[in-house]
Amino acid sequence: MTGGYLKGRIRREDIITAAASAYGELGYHGSSLREIAKRVGISHAGLLYYFPTKEALLAAVLERRDAEDTEREQLAAPPGLEVLRHFVALAEHNVRHPGIVDLYSRLAAEAVAPDHPAHEYFVRHYRAARDGVRESFEALAARGELREGVEPGMAALTFIALMDGLQVQWLTVPGDVDLVGSLRCHLQNLLTVPL
Secondary structure, eight states: HHHHHHHOOOOHHHHHHHHHHHHHHTTTOOOOOOHHHHHHOHHHHHHHHHOOSSSHHHHHHHHHHHHHHHHHHTTTSSSSSSHHHHHHHHHHHHHHOOHHHHHHHHHHTTTTTTSSSTTHHHHHHHHHHHHHHHHHHHHHHHHBOOOOTTTTTHHHHHHHHHHHHHHHHHHHGGGGHHHHHHHHHHHHBBBOOOO
């Protein structure tokens, strides 16, 4: 019984990996469940056993990315300077893994449409990212470590927008855009202490 369960979990992870690859290459709308099943080496019906809809598979791909990022970069740390450092570390990780950045950027652009299956995910994702960074800026302000006049909510909105915008520019012309250095510079300009 345990062997079957483990085999099922491994198959599920293989499907998610294949889907992430297909979405990165073809976009969400350009990929099909049949194509993803073929990449994994299973039947379309076999894939539907694990993910009954294309939307369910997309949600699993996005949730896995978030879980991996949160764990690896400790994004759930208590609000403050460490959270900002962890976001910079996430950017450093992303520079070493352009495929996932490309997937994320493509899906984020596609998902601006309210009827896109990932729209609600991105609404929640951006809200959580802004809230986490805002709470960190508020904690820094309370300790006198945020420059006078910097409003935490606006600073958080700007930081998340800058991070995503820089990623798109970096993907387009990687040699012209210092993604990590730009984020560090922006944050340092908001702080009264070294980042």
